[in-house]
Amino acid sequence: MPFFKPLFAVFLAAVMASSSFAAEPALKFGVGLFQPDKEKNDATYRPLADYLAKKLGRAVELRTVDSWEGLAKSLSTGETDIALLGPWGYVLANNQANAQVVSTILYDGKPEYFAIMVTHPNSGINSPKDLKGKTFAFGDKGSTSGYLIPLHYFMQQGIDPETYFSKVLYTKHQAIEVQVTQGALDAGADYNRNRNAMIELGLIKAEQSKIFWQSPALPNDAFAVSASLYKNKALIEKIQAALLEVGADLKSQPNLLPAHYTGFVSRDDGFYKPIRDAGLATGKLQVK
Structure with a gap:
């Protein structure tokens, strides 16, 4: 019997780890309509969703949202936990529900566009x-x-x-x-x-x-998380680390991002100040 005790302990630990993983709810990953239609958009960004699931050790469910306004709202309503969205969409989500950017996507190595x-x-x-x-x-x-x-x-x-x-x-x-x-x-x-x-x-x-x-140059699309998820600092660090590794992994997995997108760089809310300033100046954004 003593021989079986270590085996039973290993089995019990595996079961408990499996149960713990299963208890973690899937992260709902919202993506804006960057491609001409939803089907192509889903196919384009599914590899990134699968990549994040592997890196984070939990399921990631991808969903394309066909308007930037809709994607911003989904972060505030809990329909999405993490999202890749345009700069203005991010600022709206931040203003409406305190969503927080954790990374900015790079295009040809640059975090800005026009x-x-x-x-x-x-x-x-x-x-x-x-x-x-x-x-x-x-x-x-x-x-x-x-x-x-x-x-x-x-x-x-x-x-x-x-x-x-x-x-x-x-x-x-x-x-x-x-x-x-x-x-x-x-x-x-x-x-x-x-x-x-x-x-x-x-x-x-x-x-x-x-x-x-x-x-003038504008900050690229934001990878943002909901206000509630942002409180989980350990998870945020894992998400940022995973996104930082995308650039290197593109060499062996070129379908992780569309053409010309070369990875992510960690950025915070201050990077999007030019967009917020424009929103306030046009009256499309109200001071909190």
Whole structure:
């Protein structure tokens, strides 16, 4: 019998460890609609969800949320625990529910990007001053580059979009680029990463798209966690450590992130101050 006691102890420890893991609820991972449709978006970010599950030792459930506003709200309602979302979406989630950024995604090694305005080269539009009486499209109202930053710029120039343009639309970034190249839309707001990606994928032709305005550098998309999860400092450290390892692991697992995304860097809420300032200046964000 003494021989069996050590074996029983090992078995009991394994059962207890298994039960402990099972007791941990899955982390609900919300991702914005970075790709043209939900199916492609899920397929693109599922490898990252699986990677995090392995690194954290607990299940991670991926869900695509089709609007930035919706993703921000999901962090406040508990529908998601962790999320990869645009800068303005993060600031909204932080303001509404004290969600906290823990990392920023890198694009070609940089944690910043640019909002742009695009038009067809034959439109006659060479600067924002040429937009009067034209049709213009913003992204959805939870978008940083598609809405907040261009709106802030227009306000600084004394331009009221609802009266300055002949027609204002609110739609997806991809749709804006396509309609501009087709001449169905005079101009619209987007971000450089999306335009570059669409050109590379052959979704639009570079010679049919012209950038006529670009913003100062903006902080890249945020990897944020809910306020309740942020209290678990040990877990936050594990999440940040896992995200920091993505860059090196991309060499052997290139599908962890879409093309040009090269990893994550740890950042805190202060990095997103330019977005918060724009939100306050436009009145789209209320002081707590």
